[in-house]
Amino acid sequence: MAIELELNQPPPPTCDTREALNRVRTWLNCYCVDGSHAIQFGKLPMLRLDDYLARNSRDWYRTSPLNTAFDVHLCAYVQLIIHMAKWREYIKPDEPREQDEVSALFALLPVYRFLHVG
Numbered sequence: 001m002a003i004e005l006e007l008n009q010p011p012p013p014t015c016d017t018r019e020a021l022n023r024v025r026t027w028l029n030c031y032c033v034d035g036s037h038a039i040q041f042g043k044l045p046m047l048r049l050d051d052y053l054a055r056n057s058r059d060w061y062r063t064s065p066l067n068t069a070f071d072v073h074l075c076a077y078v079q080l081i082i083h084m085a086k087w088r089e090y091i092k093p094d095e096p097r098e099q100d101e102v103s104a105l106f107a108l109l110p111v112y113r114f115l116h117v118g
Contacts, residue, residue, distance in 0.1 A: 002030045008053060021066055027053050028060075028074050035081035039088070049085045054078050 002008065007027040011020035031047055031054045038045035047054075057078045061071035 002027060008051060017064055018066055021064055024053060024060060025071065025074065028057055028078055032077050032081055035085060039084050045085065049082065054082060
């Protein structure tokens with residue numbers, strides 16, 4: 001539904017500032033929910049990793065005085081989802097790995113568990 005409403009696209013210029021912020025905020029929340037569920041259940045996300053708004057959201061919380069205090073957390077969560085998706089892509093189980101790479105990946109597991117269990 002969010003894609004049909006084109007929330008995954010930059011807001012049209014006809015939107016007022018508050019509506020534009022709410023459109024982006026809603027899309028970023030959809031992106032985080034999809035990514036989080038994919039990580040927690042060991043599935044692939046339905047939304048693409050190279051999503052335009054997600055890739056460009058690092059400093060989105062600074063774009064307007066109307067942004068809320070929670071927007072900084074949303075931007076950080078989007079970045080975590082992107083990093084986890086890249087990490088997951090890197091550790092594909094069907095690809096052979098060198099022993100040093102496997103050891104390095106297992107060293108990251110406590111961080112992964114902390115982010116998604118704690």
